[in-house]
Amino acid sequence: MNRLGIFVDAGYLFAQGSAAISGATEKRVNLSLNEQAVITQLIQTADELSGGTPLLRIYWYDAIGHSGPSLDQKRLAQSNNVKMRMGTLNGSGQQKGVDSMIVIDMIELARNHAIADAVLVSGDEDVRVGVQFAQSYGVRVHLLGIASETDKHNQSPTLVQEADTHIEWGPDIVNSFLALRQPQTRRPVKAMEFLGDLSTEAADAGATAAAIVERGDPEEIIVKMATAQVDGLVANDLQALKAALSVSSATLPREFDGKLLGMTRDALGRDLTQEEKRLARKTFKACVKRK
Structure with a gap:
């Protein structure tokens, strides 16, 4: 043939x-x-x-x-x-x-x-x-x-x-x-350091990174970590994720899920609760769909 x-x-x-x-x-x-x-x-x-x-x-x-x-x-x-x-x-x-x-x-x-x-x-x-x-x-x-x-x-x-x-x-x-892709940093990202770089909206509202941490508000850290990771996706990953989530919106592909949870854990300085994991994944998927 x-x-x-x-x-x-x-x-x-x-x-x-x-x-x-x-x-x-x-x-x-x-x-x-x-x-x-x-x-x-x-x-x-x-x-x-x-x-x-x-x-x-x-x-x-x-x-x-x-x-x-x-x-x-x-x-x-x-x-x-x-x-x-x-x-x-x-x-x-x-x-x-x-x-x-x-x-x-x-x-x-x-x-x-x-x-x-x-x-x-x-x-x-x-x-x-x-x-x-x-x-x-x-x-x-x-x-x-x-x-x-x-x-x-x-x-x-x-x-x-x-x-x-x-x-x-x-x-x-x-x-x-x-x-x-953006490689995952080997150095843990601390919450204070991360929020100091990214929380411009919070700063404008009069809330500093220190105040966020002091009042024990991990949700804001989790949301900002998930948002930042979506912002850092290369074009092909973003397109592939959009297609994958349109088929199965309940599941985040493992290579993105592991990085998301790992870097969020480093930012908080502790393990995430199940509710916090759900929030991180929900925010990540919502940000992908909005892109």
Whole structure:
């Protein structure tokens, strides 16, 4: 069959993509993916590499953490022409089972003559055997990497040699689908410090940050923390949250929920009560919907 398969190692794409746009490898929690933009870019690049071979589908290989799939993983799984293949994360946050799934899929699709071209986004030596077997069935394999000033050799040299063609995306392309979120500060934000920066309305009304804390008014701190976090969302996260909350307004995606509650806890200097957690989540979701 004259079809094209695209095989994406998400771990490689996020790690090297973040290095390309920021100069350092960032944690996944600090990265926002525009799912439709990366799908469009993958299909466009694959079309150029294969000379116009029709797409079979995109195979996206990632790992699920203990808390379940993230918002971008759920959105990708629901996207047209995308097949999610999910491995697991070990205790060190490393992907397990992803390379073997890539190899198996490449071999099976090639053996069954389901594809004539394959575009592979990866840098791992372990997937080289999949390239070799696919080529033995007549498949042309195009290796796609991500150029990084901090790691110019982020793909196995023997994997590069094995591929039929090899190109790299630069920072300008990566920036079209990947963005940095505001990282959560490692230094706890104290209520006095936070309100001193953000409570301009309270100051205008004659109430200082000190007075707010003295009178034991955590609700104002919680509301301001939630509002500030929504104000700091990158455009793609805001759009994705709006879509997610329109489907299920009761649930806040875990990667945003954890950051919201963690930073609010740091601001108050204590654990939140269940009622305070509900207030933080309600305020956050209301602010997202108003944007």
